[in-house]
Amino acid sequence: MSNMRAPLLSIIIPVYNADRFIGKCLDSLICQFDAAEVEIVCVNDGSEDRSGVILATYVGQYASLIVETQENQGVSAARNAGIRRASGHYVMFVDGDDWLCADAAENLLPILRSLQYDCVFFGLRESGAPGDEPCAESRSIEGVKGGPDDVAAAILGFQSPFQGYAPGKVIRRSILLAGPSIMFDERVSILEDEWFWINASCRCERAFILNESFYVYRRRQGSLSSGLNEDRSRQELCMRRRVHKYVRIHYPRQERLARGRAAQCVAGLVRYYYVHEDNASLRSIRSAWKAYPGSTLLLLPGVPVGRKVSVLLCDAAMALHVSPILLKPLRSLLSEGMPEQ
Incomplete structure (x- = not known):
């Protein structure tokens, strides 16, 4: 040998x-x-x-x-x-x-x-x-x-x-x-x-x-990467923060991309909670939203315009502590493209 x-x-x-x-x-x-x-x-x-x-x-x-x-x-x-x-x-x-x-x-x-x-x-x-x-x-x-x-x-x-x-x-x-x-x-x-x-x-x-x-x-149904539910999104957020911390130290020039990835995850959860009128979860995600606001995504290339619009809407609602029930008329806009649970 x-x-x-x-x-x-x-x-x-x-x-x-x-x-x-x-x-x-x-x-x-x-x-x-x-x-x-x-x-x-x-x-x-x-x-x-x-x-x-x-x-x-x-x-x-x-x-x-x-x-x-x-x-x-x-x-x-x-x-x-x-x-x-x-x-x-x-x-x-x-x-x-x-x-x-x-x-x-x-x-x-x-x-x-x-x-x-x-x-x-x-x-x-x-x-x-x-x-x-x-x-x-x-x-x-x-x-x-x-x-x-x-x-x-x-x-x-x-x-x-x-x-x-x-x-x-x-x-x-x-x-x-x-x-x-x-x-x-x-x-x-x-x-x-x-x-x-x-x-x-x-x-x-x-x-x-x-x-x-x-x-x-x-891409097939039932694979680990086919669709994200709330629990998986929460797990993803933990990893996104872990990656961001590592990138901030080792690749400072790419820090904004890692931060944007975490912000995208948080924005998805915020949007999900508004669509499902989940006040308790919105309160629980607030500290993560403050660290990774959806506005982080606005200047990053490759983020669809529609997503930026919904992110800004959710950002404003979070900043003003708007109740989910008040956004009910916009549910169809917020839920567009959201993976089914």
């Missing part, structure tokens, strides 16, 4: 009850990545469906396919297990229900082979059912070379197609393992991927941000 050359890239796939999708995911990788250069590390996180059986059938089809099985511990634990098991110079995360476009390898591998970048970002596009064809191209920016501040801006920017998602990014594995190691926080299930990348970006002195979208994201 000591004479074996480490692969260039390790693709880490957490798998949980993905038997309907994992085949397409693996096919999209096997058809374009050479097993001599790229290993695929699948972590079966206690799946209760046929995911394990399907993974076993692919072991013989791709020489560098590794399957790790563990009791269900959550996606963060599965990704961390993949990082520890990987042996590539770089690691990349792909979710078991998503896939890569057919031209991903020919565009990504030459950049990685140069070994000159600590991380490489590329865009995501969303798939729609039926047919599993992308329903919309992601917004893209010009390909740029940069450093930690540029990576933080790509993660936090409202117009960025990258943001804090675990996929769509490649990072040098040694950066994650250099003490103290950077891993996904297994204690949280909201924004754990953004927290991971914000921490990792501190060590990415040489970054390359592509203007192409090679990753196809499948």
Whole structure:
């Protein structure tokens, strides 16, 4: 084993009850990545469906396919297990229900082979059912070379197609393992991927941000990221404040973006409580609103005009202690675009 050359890239796939999708995911990788250069590390996180059986059938089809099985511990634990098991110079995360476009390898591998970048970002596009064809191209920016501040801006920017998602990014594995190691926080299930990348970006002195979208994201009902309810929004706010505190110290030039992200979360809760005429919750969120008023969003690019209007309305109502019942005639305006509970 000591004479074996480490692969260039390790693709880490957490798998949980993905038997309907994992085949397409693996096919999209096997058809374009050479097993001599790229290993695929699948972590079966206690799946209760046929995911394990399907993974076993692919072991013989791709020489560098590794399957790790563990009791269900959550996606963060599965990704961390993949990082520890990987042996590539770089690691990349792909979710078991998503896939890569057919031209991903020919565009990504030459950049990685140069070994000159600590991380490489590329865009995501969303798939729609039926047919599993992308329903919309992601917004893209010009390909740029940069450093930690540029990576933080790509993660936090409202117009960025990258943001804090675990996929769509490649990072040098040694950066994650250099003490103290950077891993996904297994204690949280909201924004754990953004927290991971914000921490990792501190060590990415040489970054390359592509203007192409090679990753196809499948939005499906019941996934952790499909819609937010009040409880999840409260959890998100805790993480947004955590990210803001970290960014304020390590990336002061991007502080306004992190503050805006927190303000957007608070504004969503304020709007929700006004729509549902919840006076008690409005009182409980007031201190957070004072720290992150909706007006923070007004000068940030990428925030829809309609959202800015509702934010200003809620800001004025909060400042004047307006009772929710008085905004009842504006309920349709305030509830526009709000995820259903």
